[in-house]
Amino acid sequence: MAIVKMARGHLTAFDSEKHQLLQALQAMGDIHFADLADDFQAEAYENLLRGDQAGAKLASLEEELAALNHAIEGLEAMKPTPGLLASLNSALPEMTYAEAKSQASHLNMRAKALEIRYKLRNLSHNKELISQTRAERSNLQAYKKLDVTLADLDKLKSTSYALGTIPRKSEDFFRRRLADTQESYFEVLSSDEKNLYFLLLYTDAEKSYVEETLREFAFAAKKLPYNQTAEDLIAETSRRIKKLEEESEDIRQELENLSERNLDKLKLRAEWLRNEILQEQARDNFIASPHIFILELYLPLDRKEELEKTLAVTLKKDYLLEIESVERQDDKVAEVPVMLRNNALVEPFEDVVETFAIPRYDEIDPTPVVMPWYAACFSMMLGDFGYALLIFVLTFVALKTFKLKPSMKRTIRFFNILSIPSMLVGLIYGSFFALDIPPVIPLIGALSPTRDTNQMLVFSFVFGLAMLFFGLGVNGYMKIRDKDPLGLLADVISWYLMIVGIALLLFGSKIGLSDSYKPIYKGMIIAGVLLVLLFSAREEKSWGGRLGWGAYNVYGVSSWIGDVVSFARLTALAMSGGFIGYAVNLIASMLMGSVPGFVLSLVVLIVFHLFNIFLSGLSAYVHTLRLIYVEFFGKFYEGGGIPFKRFRADSEYVEIK
Numbered sequence: 213m214a215i216v217k218m219a220r221g222h223l224t225a226f227d228s229e230k231h232q233l234l235q236a237l238q239a240m241g242d243i244h245f246a247d248l249a250d251d252f253q254a255e256a257y258e259n260l261l262r263g264d265q266a267g268a269k270l271a272s273l274e275e276e277l278a279a280l281n282h283a284i285e286g287l288e289a290m291k292p293t294p295g296l297l298a299s300l301n302s303a304l305p306e307m308t309y310a311e312a313k314s315q316a317s318h319l320n321m322r323a324k325a326l327e328i329r330y331k332l333r334n335l336s337h338n339k340e341l342i343s344q345t346r347a348e349r350s351n352l353q354a355y356k357k358l359d360v361t362l363a364d365l366d367k368l369k370s371t372s373y374a375l376g377t378i379p380r381k382s383e384d385f386f387r388r389r390l391a392d393t394q395e396s397y398f399e400v401l402s403s404d405e406k407n408l409y410f411l412l413l414y415t416d417a418e419k420s421y422v423e424e425t426l427r428e429f430a431f432a433a434k435k436l437p438y439n440q441t442a443e444d445l446i447a448e449t450s451r452r453i454k455k456l457e458e459e460s461e462d463i464r465q466e467l468e469n470l471s472e473r474n475l476d477k478l479k480l481r482a483e484w485l486r487n488e489i490l491q492e493q494a495r496d497n498f499i500a501s502p503h504i505f506i507l508e509l510y511l512p513l514d515r516k517e518e519l520e521k522t523l524a525v526t527l528k529k530d531y532l533l534e535i536e537s538v539e540r541q542d543d544k545v546a547e548v549p550v551m552l553r554n555n556a557l558v559e560p561f562e563d564v565v566e567t568f569a570i571p572r573y574d575e576i577d578p579t580p581v582v583m584p585w586y587a588a589c590f591s592m593m594l595g596d597f598g599y600a601l602l603i604f605v606l607t608f609v610a611l612k613t614f615k616l617k618p619s620m621k622r623t624i625r626f627f628n629i630l631s632i633p634s635m636l637v638g639l640i641y642g643s644f645f646a647l648d649i650p651p652v653i654p655l656i657g658a659l660s661p662t663r664d665t666n667q668m669l670v671f672s673f674v675f676g677l678a679m680l681f682f683g684l685g686v687n688g689y690m691k692i693r694d695k696d697p698l699g700l701l702a703d704v705i706s707w708y709l710m711i712v713g714i715a716l717l718l719f720g721s722k723i724g725l726s727d728s729y730k731p732i733y734k735g736m737i738i739a740g741v742l743l744v745l746l747f748s749a750r751e752e753k754s755w756g757g758r759l760g761w762g763a764y765n766v767y768g769v770s771s772w773i774g775d776v777v778s779f780a781r782l783t784a785l786a787m788s789g790g791f792i793g794y795a796v797n798l799i800a801s802m803l804m805g806s807v808p809g810f811v812l813s814l815v816v817l818i819v820f821h822l823f824n825i826f827l828s829g830l831s832a833y834v835h836t837l838r839l840i841y842v843e844f845f846g847k848f849y850e851g852g853g854i855p856f857k858r859f860r861a862d863s864e865y866v867e868i869k
Contacts, residue, residue: 214553214576214577215550215551215552215553215571215573215575215576215577216512216513216550216551216552216553216856217512217513217514217537217538218510218511218512218513218537218538218548218549218551218573219510219511219512219513219515219516219519219535219536219537219538220246220508220509220510220535220536220538220548221508221509221510221511221519221533221534221535221536222506222507222508222532222533222534222535223506223507223508223509223523223531223532223533223534224504224505224506224531224532225504225505225527225529225531225532226503226504226527226529226530226531227500227501227502227503227504227505228503228529229526229527229528229529229531230495230505231491232526232527233523233526233527234491234494235313235491236522236523236525236526237509237522237859238309238487238490238491238859238860239309239310239313239522240511240515240518240519240522240859241309241858241859241860242511242512242515242551242856242858242859243509243510243511243858243859244509244510244511244549244856244857244858244859245494245497245498245507245508245509245857245859246497246508246509246510246547247496247497248497248498248499248506248507248508249496249497249498249499269492270489270492270493273485273488273489273492274489276322276325276485277482277485277486277489279322279325279326279329280321280322280325280478280481280482280485281482282325282329282332283324283325283328283329283332283478284475284478284479284482284865286328286329286332286467287328287467287470287471287475287478288475290464290467290468290471300610300614300616300620301614301615301616302614302615302616302617302620303614303615303616303617303867304617304863304864304865304866304867305866305867306866306867306868306869307480307866307867307868307869308868308869309868309869312480312483312484312487312866312868313484315480316480316481316483316484317484319477319480319481319484321474321477321478321481324470324474324477324478325478327470328467328470328474331463331466331467331470332467334463335460335463335464335467338456338459338460338463339460341456342453342456342457342460345449345452345453345456346449346453348449349446349449349450349453352442352445352446352449353402353446354401354402354404354407354409355375355401355402355409355434355436355442356401356402356442356443356446357399357401357402357442358375358401358411358441358442359441359443360441361436361437361438361439361440361441362375362436362437362438362439363438363439368413370415370416371413371414371415371416372413372414372415372416372419372422373411373412373413373414374410374411374412374414374422374423374426374431374433375410375411375412375433375434375436376409376410376431376432376433376434377407377408377409377410377431377432377434378407378408378410378426378429378430378431378432379406379407379408379429379430380403380404380405380406380407380408382408382429382430383403383408385429386408386425386429389425389428389429390412390422390425392421393414393418393421393422394418395414395415395417395418396412396413396414396415396418396422397411397412397413397414398410398411398412399411399412409434412426479865479866480865480866482864482865483861483863483864483865483866483868486861486862486864487860487861487868489861490859490860490861494859510538510548510549510856512551513537513538516535519535520533520535538573540573540574540694541574542573545572545573545574546572546573547854548573548853548854549573549853549854549855549856549857550570550571550572550573550853550854550855550856551856552565552566552570552571552577552579554577554579554580556625557583557629558579558580558583559579559622560622560623560625560626560629561579561582561583561586561626562579563622563623563626564579564582564586564837564840565577565578565579565582565851566855567837568840568841568845568849568851569850569851569852569853570851570852570853570854570855571849571851571853572850572851572852572853573853574694575690575849575850575851575853576686576689576690578686578845578848578849581682581683581686582840582844585679585682585840585844586630586836586840587629587630587633588633588675589679589782589832589835589836589839589840590630590633590634590832590833590836591630591633591634591636591637592637592672592675592782592786593781593782593785593786593789593828593831593832593835593836594630594634594637594638594786594789594828594829594832595634595637595638595641595643595661595785595786595789595790595828596634596638596641596643596644596645596646596789596790596793596828597635597638597639597641597643597644597649598638598643598644598645598646598647599634599638599645599789599821599824599825599828599829600631600632600634600635600637600638601631601635601638602825603627603628603630603631603634603825603829604628604631604632604635607624607625607627607628607631608628610624611624611625611628618867627829639655639656640655640656640657640658640659641657641659641660641661641786641790642656642657642658642660643660643790643793645793645797645817645821646790646792646793646794646796646797646821647797659671660790661783661786661787661790662787662790662791662794665783665787668782668783668786668787669780669783672779672780672781672782672783673776673777673779673780675779675782676775676776676778676779676782676839676843677711677715677776679779679839679843679844680772680775680776680843680844680847681708681711683844683845683846683847683848683849684704684707684708684847684848685704686847686848686849687703687704687847687848688700688704688705690848691703691704698747698750701743701747702743702744702746702747702748702750703748705740705743706739706740706741706743706744706747706748707740707744708740709736709737709739709740709743710736710737710740710741710744710769711740711769711772712736713733713734713735713736713737713740714733714737714769716729716733716736717730717733717734717737720733741766744762744765744766745759745762745763745765745766746758746759746762747762748761748762748765748766749761749762749765775842775843775846778838778839778842778843779839779843781835781838781839785828785831785832785835788828788831789824789827789828789831792820792824792827792828793821793824796816796817796820796821796824797817799816799820800813800814800816800817801813803816
């Protein structure tokens with residue numbers, strides 16, 4: 213349960229064997245390349261060496277992958293959307309690296325991908341045409357009553373026509389204006405919320421007046437094919453739509469057949485291409501000449517012998533390998549990548565640490581330390597046996613029933629683990645879906661946030677102080693490990709003296725301690741202040757700078773008050789969840805008394821308790837993160853390490869082991 217011990221290797225080999233070597237290293241997986249090219253100074257080697265760079269092959273691979281991804285996404289989009297339960301079975305098919313290499317490295321799917329892309333493009337084009345044609349038919353419906361063609365209207369002598377729309381709100385005013393004409397014919401063809409569709413016939417004698425009126429009322433003319441009626445056009449568009457739909461159905465059937473025969477192959481080839489692209493991109497970290505290349509890599513120390521055997525088998529020509537164990541005191545420790553390795557109970561909590569920051573190689577892995585404190589804080593905030601039991605059952609069933617992706621499985625295990633101490637805290641609170649649990653044993657109902665609020669608040673502060681002292685103790689452990697006695701004295705013991713001294717001075721008499729001990733408490737405070745003042749800024753060269761920064765650090769004692777008070781959220785969230793649950797139960801009890809009321813009360817209980825579980829769980833998750841990141845980590849943890857980047861592409865379609 214720690215940061216994995218790393219080995220650093222420098223390898224010089226012939227360029228002709230680079231491809232085989234990269235595949236062999238990728239098969240190992242746990243390889244992290246350092247960026248030699250970024251720090252390399254070519255001038256020092258008189259241009260004999262240069263930064264290695266991925267070339268045309270990378271562009272070709274990326275182009276092929278883009279075509280495959282487009283085809284895969286298009287075929288996947290045609291499948292029906294899975295239900296909630298089906299979507300939980302999200303685990304990818306698994307395959308070893310050797311199997312993937314054997315099946316996918318020589319698989320040629322580019323032509324199939326282009327064929328699928330062509331058909332998808334035609335399907336999309338047809339869909340667009342269908343949409344446009346339907347819109348055209350919809351517009352023609354407004355003129356369906358017009359049973360003559362424009363050619364027929366043009367045969368009229370000394371008579372003009374206007375076919376189109378005006379705003380519907382203007383209809384009454386428009387009719388009044390037309391009433392002043394003597395020889396006009398006005399027929400409304402249809403109307404909708406916005407427009408009035410009409411045909412207007414008028415004589416040449418009244419042409420000037422009518423056309424002026426049309427302009428005044430924002431007339432929009434409609435152009436129709438010259439020799440066809442609106443009904444003929446509607447029938448024609450319907451035939452076009454039907455033909456396009458039939459073509460689309462044929463294309464869709466062809467794509468379904470292609471999907472059935474080729475989708476798995478496309479996915480496997482795409483997965484392999486991602487790893488081949490990673491091989492090409494890795495070259496950007498190397499330096500090379502026309503004949504050799506040099507790389508620097510990191511790997512777990514326990515795989516050092518495996519690397520040596522792999523190189524011996526893979527590289528047929530001479531090569532030079534220098535490999536060493538990386539210690540915490542290494543000169544390049546800031547550049548050493550970090551891999552965390554924990555047992556099954558602690559491993560899900562790595563996400564909590566990694567979301568904040570990866571530890572540096574010379575720090576400790578805080579995950580085993582975080583796990584119990586996170587679980588305790590979360591449990592105190594959730595604070596209901598029934599809620600925790602339901603979370604445990606649901607997560608347990610999900611873990612045992614569904615095939616989950618590793619990331620999803622890790623998240624569900626995280627909450628499954630948290631539910632167990634939450635059930636214990638729920639018993640201590642005596643709460644089961646906000647109902648009181650009968651105190652059959654002394655543990656049940658020993659401390660209730662809703663009834664024993666003051667005691668709970670005091671307990672939260674004491675718990676918070678203990679958690680912060682523990683974090684400070686971890687800092688002390690790191691000082692002892694690194695043989696830094698002055699750091700232990702100035703950065704750890706000094707704060708213990710100060711905080712404990714202040715706490716005893718303020719509250720010692722309230723817990724039964726004699727006032728005669730007050731000089732001792734004051735002495736502890738003074739000793740702590742002096743240690744911080746004189747030695748906390750010991751990296752400063754001048755005593756003026758040391759004392760100035762030391763005084764500033766002494767002022768930091770005020771932050772401890774805020775840190776401890778922050779733990780009041782343990783009580784506040786437990787109370788809020790409890791009172792919401794109590795309110796739900798009260799409302800449900802008021803609805804009972806009849807069969808419909810009983811049914812409604814069950815709905816209220818189920819829906820709002822589920823909502824309260826979600827709200828309480830989310831609040832507990834977020835606020836516990838806040839306590840860990842701000843208060844707890846502030847006492848011992850900085851982070852800022854480099855995450856170990858495995859020499860494998862992230863799996864999207866196939867899990868390559």
